[in-house]
Structure formats: structure tokens, C-alpha cells
Amino acid sequence: MKKNVTIIGAGLVGSLLSIYLGRRGYKVNVYERRGDMRRTEITAGRSINLALSDRGIRALEEVGIMEEIRKICIPMHGRFIHNADGSSAYQAYGKEGQYINSVSRGELNRKLMDLAEAKGANIHFHHSCRHIDWKERCIEFDNRDNDQVVENFELLFGSDGAYSAARLQHQLQHDRFQYDQYYIDFGYKELRIPPAADGSFQMEKNALHIWPRGNYMLIALPNVDGSFTCTLFFPFEGEPSFASLDNKEKLDKFFRENFTDAYSLMPDLGDEFFHNPTSSLVTVRCYPWIREDQFALIGDAAHAIVPFFGQGMNCGFEDCAVLDALIGKYDHDWGAILSEYQALRKPDGDAIAELALNNFVEMRDKVADKRFLQQKRIEAKLHLLYPEKWIPAYSQVTFSPGIRYSEALSRGKSQDLVMQPFMDEVMNGADWDNEAFLQRIIAKV
Ligand SMILES: Cc1cc2nc3c(=O)[nH]c(=O)nc-3n(C[C@H](O)[C@H](O)[C@H](O)COP(=O)(O)OP(=O)(O)OC[C@H]3O[C@@H](n4cnc5c(N)ncnc54)[C@H](O)[C@@H]3O)c2cc1C
Secondary structure, three states, X not given: OOOOXXXXXXXXXXXXXXXHHHHOOOOEEEEOOOOOHHHOOOOOOOOOEEEEOHHHHHHHXXXXXXXXXXXXXXXXXXXXXXXXXXXXXXXXXXXXXXXEEEEEXXXXXXXXHHHHHHOOOEEEOOOEEEEEEOOOOEEEEEOOOOOEEEEEOOEEEEOOOOOOHHHHXXXXXXXXXXXXXXXXXXXXXXXXXXXXXXXXXXXXXXXXXXEEOOOOEEEEEXXXXXXXXXXXXXXXXXXXXXXXXXXXXXXXXXXXXXXXXXXXXXXXXXXXXXXXXXXXXXXXXXXXXXXXXXEEEOOHHHHOOOHXXXXXXXXXXXXXXXXXXXXXXXXXXXXXXXXXXXXXXXXXXXXXXXXHHHHHHHHHOHHHOHHHHHHHHHHHHHHHHOOOOOOOHHHHHHOOOOOOHHHHHHHHHHHHHHHHHHHHHHHOOOOOOOHHXXXXXXXXX
């Protein structure tokens, strides 16, 4: 039966979900806590750029909107590593023609809202979910004037992000609800490299720039206006940390010494560093995600993850595509749809959470490590010669939407175990770039 659908949160995932459900003929009402971002400027220091990759792209293509989104994307074909000694290196992300895309979260959200409305969704801004009565099937919202508004629902989705109010209401009124929230000891801050005076990019445009420094890192993604949005991932406490860089002199000295080339391109570093917020990074795992045939969590509300694999949004978009396929499979029987949605997506949400945490170490530390780089080279060659048998872990997650996250996690672990004894040989001088050596590896898969 085609129920009326209510969605809490008009972020990236709530907006895409509205498009999917609108396309299926559902009447969709979305309630969003904030005002309409299409009528306001993005707040300074909150201009996050996201890497959109194949899982997200596939979900956008499915509803025919990828061409529209492509207009605001910049392809990034590889990592551009800025080493501490001033040297640099480039690592392609995948095979020739494989790339990820830099896109502004705000711009993308605005476009998705436009497209959701075009598909018939009604977005109610300034509606903050406060309470859900599961028996009566009604939701209380605070509106702009702090008045309470009560709306009934038939089928409800919580897509209100990492700190989801819908999830909390679900949790508070559910026996044996499992909940795990984990903060890493690192926060992040947005900084900016402006365009050159003539509007051009001041660094390689089609790459994700990384300054790996062991215990911390700076990254930069290109914007369509010629600027780069930089993100400093840094410890909250200790030496160095957000706490220790407590005045402009210390900040300048630190950046000049550790991010020399970036520092010379950041004229507003002091202002940005001391005015932009320092934000925390959380992983949330919970269960169950659903309530019979009436409710489901989706996107970050179901599985908030750290951003180091560039997959939070991609995973949320994939949630929408999986749900949509199940609507087709079960012909609008929401009990069956939600039950299989949870069975499929919960293990994948857990897997990408683990992969994302592991990738932090890889990005901030290992990309500057000789053994790691050599292993990547060998794996790239294996993939080229035996594409069916060997897909590097990064490619499984980023460029292989046909492989589930949970499968990518377990295959990646097995491949790494296979590689380590061979890496010992290589680091002891063995010649790896020949068929016999590579076949010995493949024989172990
Ligand atoms: C620094 C950083 C970098 C990232 N980089 C990447 C990347 O490269 N690639 C990638 O795929 N992902 C990345 N992510 C993750 C990505 O931003 C999230 O996964 C994505 O935004 C999740 O979308 P969502 O719609 O589920 O949640 P959100 O985007 O958080 O949207 C939730 C919406 O719900 C609204 N809301 C909240 N509470 C209420 C309430 N009580 N009532 C009504 N509405 C409410 C909010 O205002 C918001 O509009 C990154 C995240 C961070 C922090």
C-alpha cells in the first residue's frame, strides 16, 4: 500500500530519499530543523567539501540527476602528497579513468532540495523534531517561534544526521536498543586556500591534496571557484593540538614549519583558525534501525562514521538505492521492505564504520611510509594483470558499488594477510615486478 511518507531532516540523504519516493508515487513531507539554506549564505568555516564516488554516483544516476550534479563536481584522479621534507608525490586512486569528485556539501544539498521539490516533496523548514509518540503515530516539532506543531505519520524516516532526534526517540522507547557512540581524540577545522589573483587554482586542481604528518594531517579539496577547502585533522589535546596552538605566533610558526607550502597560500590562516569552529568526529552504531512497518533510520542517523574513507554520504545515498530496489521487490509491502533493508544495510554500515576508522591511520601516516607505498604499487599491478582476482581495498570501497562494504572489509583483510610475507621479501630486496612473483601472490588468494 502507498502510505504517506514523513521524513525528518532535509540533509543530503533525506533530500535524495524524497526524490526516490516521489518517483515511486509517494506523497512526501519533509521536516527540517534549519531554515531554507537556498536563501542563506553558507556559514564561514562550515563549507565542507565531500568526495562523491561510485556508490553515491550510482544512486544519483538511478534517479536521473547525476548529470545535473556533475556540473558542480571537480574530478580528483589521485592523492597529491605533500611530504614534510618539501618533496611531493602523486598516487592515482585507481585505474586510468577512475576518479572521485569534489563537491560542496551546501551546493549539493541545495540542488537535491530543488530536485526533491520538483518531484513533489513538501519541505517544511524551521521544524525541529522534539518527540515521537509511536503508539499514536504522531511527531511533535518546535517551529521557528518555538510553538509546538503536531503531525501524524503513516511511514516515517529519520534522516536527521549523526545526532538524530528521531533515533533518540526510537531508542528511548525501545526495549534492548543497542547503542554505541565513539569519539576519536581528533577534531577538525576548516581552512581555505583562495584562488590566485587571476582566479586560477594555486595547486593541482584535479587531486585531493594531503599533508600527512604522522599524528595529524591537513587535506585540501578543490572548489569550482578556484579555491581549496582545507581540513585540519588534529588532536584536541597534547603537543601539538588545538589546545596548544593558542595564539597567532604559535600557529604561524607551526604551520610555517610543518605545512610550509600550504602556509604560503593561506593569507587568512589566523582569522580562520581562531574563528572557525573545531568540530568533533563521532562513530555511531545502533540497532534496530526499524520499527515494524512504520519507521526506519537512514544515512548518518543510522550509521555516523568518521570521514576518512570519504563514504558517509556515499553510504547514505546507497541506503536510498537499496531501499528503492526493495520497494520494487516487495511491491510496497513495508513490513518486508524495512526488514530486509535493515538486514542488508546494518552489516554494511558497521563495515564502513570500521574501514573509515582504519583509513585515518592510512591517510595521516602510512601514505608517507615506504613499505605501504610499495605494497600499493604491487597491488595496483596485480589489479591490472588479474582484475577479477585482485581488487585493492580502496578500489573495492570506492569504485566497486557491486561489492558490499561488508564484503570489501573481509576481502581487504584477507588480501592484506596474503601480502605481508611477500612484502617482507620485497623490503629485503626481492624483485617483485615479474610474472613469477606476482603469480605466487595470486596463488594464495
Ligand atoms: C569533515 C567531514 C568530511 C566528510 N567528507 C565526506 C566525503 O568526502 N564523502 C562522503 O561521502 N561523506 C563525507 N562526510 C560525511 C557526510 O557529510 C555525511 O555522511 C552526510 O552529510 C550525511 O547525510 P545525512 O543527510 O544523513 O545527514 P546530514 O547531512 O547531517 O543532514 C541531517 C539533516 O537533518 C536536520 N536535522 C537535524 N536534527 C533535526 C531535528 N531534530 N529535526 C529536524 N531536522 C533535523 C539537519 O539540519 C540536517 O539538514 C564528511 C563529513 C565530515 C564531518
